[in-house]
Amino acid sequence: GAVVSQHPSWVICKSGTSVKIECRSLDFQATTMFWYRQFPKQSLMLMATSNEGSKATYEQGVEKDKFLINHASLTLSTLTVTSAHPEDSSFYICSARTSYNEQFFGPGTRLTVL
């Protein structure tokens, strides 16, 4: 199957700083990528849909100024958590959609905000 990577796999930052998470499709081009958030022992909640070359579409209740998404190329989408606070601590997972409409998930990034 297709491979999706995320970097970093984990990050610890101080409150008030910004953190960037990268999602890459390694062996295919993805015009659409998705960003999910997962709290401990809970399901995945879709945050936003990232489309190459256009603005991301955010789900209801997700602050677009807080979670900046940039999909600058067909293989890379980034999620920047701005002015992070402890409540932003979570497991962030991306997925990339192939040309035959199947999603492949990255391994996730664990963010801890102190």
Add this chain to the structure above:
Amino acid sequence: AQSVTQLGSHVSVSEGALVLLRCNYSSSVPPYLFWYVQYPNQGLQLLLKYTTGATLVKGINGFEAEFKKSETSFHLTKPSAHMSDAAEYFCAVSDMFSGGYNKLIFGAGTRLAVHP
């Protein structure tokens, strides 16, 4: 709107026993249905999916699921559990009509424990 309900947040079985994880969905359009597995601190891996055609779908690691439209269900089964099956399992629904974006709506998940 689409939704997914997974009955049982925790399921425990003996090694070698039948695994049955329940999933019911709600969808106003023909659904696409998925089962994913997640190991601790990892992303999701697709076990199997139903789009069209045969309602009994076979996936990886010996898992299979049957789409029953009349019951709006897509239960996941495996005849004989293995210790390595212990993980979190998510059922998800999607459709191909929401702008073609293939948004996945996930259930709450079921944690499968396998004991000797």
